[in-house]
Amino acid sequence: MAIAVTPADLVADLTARVRAAIGTSDPVPLHAPEFGxxxxxxxxxxxxxxxxxxxxxxxxxxxxxxxxxxxxxxxxxxxxxxxxxxxxxxxxxxxxxxxxxxxxxxxxxxxxxxxxxxxxxxxxxxxxxxxxxxxxxxxxxxxxxxxxxxxxxxxxxxxxxxxxxxxxxxxxxxxxxxxxxxxxxxxxxxxxxxxxxxxxxxxxxxxxxxxxxxxxxxxxxxxxxxxxxxxxxxxxxxxxxxxxxxxxxxxxxxxxxxxxxxxxxxxxxxxxxxxxxxxxxxxALPDRLARKRRLAGQYTKAFEGCTGATVFGEPAHCRSNHWLNALVLQDGAEVHRDAILDGLNEAGLMVRPVWNLLNRLPMFVDCPAAPLPVASDLERRIVNVPSSANLARP
Structure with missing residues (x-):
């Protein structure tokens, strides 16, 4: 069943949950490099x-x-x-x-x-x-x-x-x-x-x-x-x-x-x-992977019970590196995707949508393509959230 929620309430809820996951009120980039x-x-x-x-x-x-x-x-x-x-x-x-x-x-x-x-x-x-x-x-x-x-x-x-x-x-x-x-x-x-x-x-x-x-x-x-x-x-x-x-x-x-x-x-x-x-x-790869995994767990916990979005989890029989954490907007919330992107970025959280489907880019429109029902749906629903390894808590 599609959710009924105002864009403002949805933005406020998602912002609070992302902040709870990363544990900071500071501006946060999507993914920052680490050097020592x-x-x-x-x-x-x-x-x-x-x-x-x-x-x-x-x-x-x-x-x-x-x-x-x-x-x-x-x-x-x-x-x-x-x-x-x-x-x-x-x-x-x-x-x-x-x-x-x-x-x-x-x-x-x-x-x-x-x-x-x-x-x-x-x-x-x-x-x-x-x-x-x-x-x-x-x-x-x-x-x-x-x-x-x-x-x-x-x-x-x-x-x-x-x-x-x-x-x-x-x-x-x-x-x-x-x-x-x-x-x-x-x-x-x-x-x-x-x-x-x-x-x-x-x-x-x-x-x-x-x-x-x-x-x-x-x-x-x-x-x-x-x-x-x-x-x-x-x-x-x-x-x-x-x-x-x-x-x-x-x-x-x-x-x-x-x-x-x-x-x-x-x-x-x-x-x-x-x-x-x-x-x-x-x-540093083993440590980086361990911290990325902890951060993914923080997001999963912060979004428990959320009616507007779920955190995409690793597929069965896989151990993902969790390079970028992704929210999947639920039915009714996806129509507010751009408002969510604007609102979270204005709140100092660098978030972004998934890429535009490649077959719709001007240089590829004449290329062959299969039916794309799942990709088209995912394109409207995915929002990436801050995923730097340094956001993981000990």
Whole structure:
């Protein structure tokens, strides 16, 4: 049954509950980075050594730490998560003119990376249980549009090859990867995880980023850990890792002095200066995850009995990193979403809506899309609330 409440009363109630969860009356950002003496020491060491660009020991150490945390054999550090996803798609076999299956409810970088690889995003619906790509909707849609031909799997409506599936773990909540991988295997499609928001999240005790053939991470300033900007391609496929490393280093063949490049490459290598920051940040990952989990619990407790919104909890068989905590507005409250956003921001609480569905952005309106009933509903209901780890109480 839809609730009957005035916008003012709803804003007041939600504001009070968010304040009770975070325990402060001060203005609060959505998600702030954390730095300490260890980060300062590592960056200073990098500056003192003179190795500040894309070659240096900190890059190697950062990549090793990322691979270990994600349960993969290889990590290739890049300048940002979008570039990492673009390279992962290319390495997985996506070619110009292909279509790549992506969730409509995602940050724009997911679709941008597909376009940077020369392909076309093909938008899919979400799951109410995970917020991410819905395996059942994917299976039903492929049954309608996919055709097996001598040139591979094609979209019978466009004639373009269907080249890959990109699940994105929204706010760090893992997609139902077992069901999704089963669909992918049935159709012979590689799975390229967009794990930009999911460092430290587990699905059936396996880290996100190790659940497909290859994945991309982000270390942007608002992520759970940051290198300022930065990303990584992660995989246990040694040949794919080798090619990714080659592509992000301008496709330059190793030589003491020769400038020998054998294909069009990209200057996407993460600088040693950023990697130094990342090494220190990776050391803090266990503590950061523990505090994020406590904060999620604080929100859950503060919103007990709330008739206007519920806190989205981690999916079954998952351990989310709780990168961003999300409220899901209940029936009757969603019509006041913009008033809620205005009211909480005016109260000093930086909150934001979920992203606009990608298929409705002007550059993507002509791209193929499945029916999107769940994603369209979630778009109207989700509000992210302050989620910095330093808001967790001991």
């Amino acid at each position: 003496p260890r980060e300062r020491a590592m960056v200073t060491d990098c500056i003192d050594s003179g190795w500040v660009s894309s070659v240096g020991s900190h890059v190697d150490a950062f990549e090793a730490a990322v691979a270990e945390a994600c349960g993969t054999e290889h990590a290739v550090a890049t300048v940002n998560g979008t570039s990492a996803l673009q390279i992962a798609l290319i390495v997985a076999g996506v070619r110009p003119g292909d279509e790549v299956l992506v969730p409509a409810l995602s940050f724009v970088a997911t679709a941008n990376a597909v376009c940077h690889a020369g392909a076309v995003p093909h938008f899919l619906d979400s799951s109410i249980e995970t917020l991410g790509l819905c395996p059942l909707a994917l299976s039903a849609h492929l049954a309608r549009v996919a055709e097996r031909t001598g040139n591979g799997l094609v979209n019978r409506n466009t004639g373009r090859r269907l080249a890959a599936i990109v699940p994105m773990h929204v706010f760090g909540h893992p997609v139902d990867m077992a069901a999704l991988n089963a669909v992918a295997e049935d159709y012979g499609l590689p799975v390229v995880e967009d794990a930009a928001e999911a460092l430290g999240s587990l699905y059936h005790d396996r880290p996100c980023g190790s659940l497909g053939q290859i994945a991309a991470l982000s270390f942007n300033g608002n992520k759970i850990l940051t290198t300022g900007g930065g990303g990584a391609v992660i995989t246990s496929n040694g040949e794919w890792a080798r090619r990714a490393r080659h592509l992000v280093t301008t496709a330059k063949r190793p030589h003491r002095w020769a400038f020998d490049h054998d294909e069009v490459g990209y200057n996407y290598r993460l600088p040693n200066l950023n990697a130094a920051l990342g090494v220190a940040q990776m050391e």
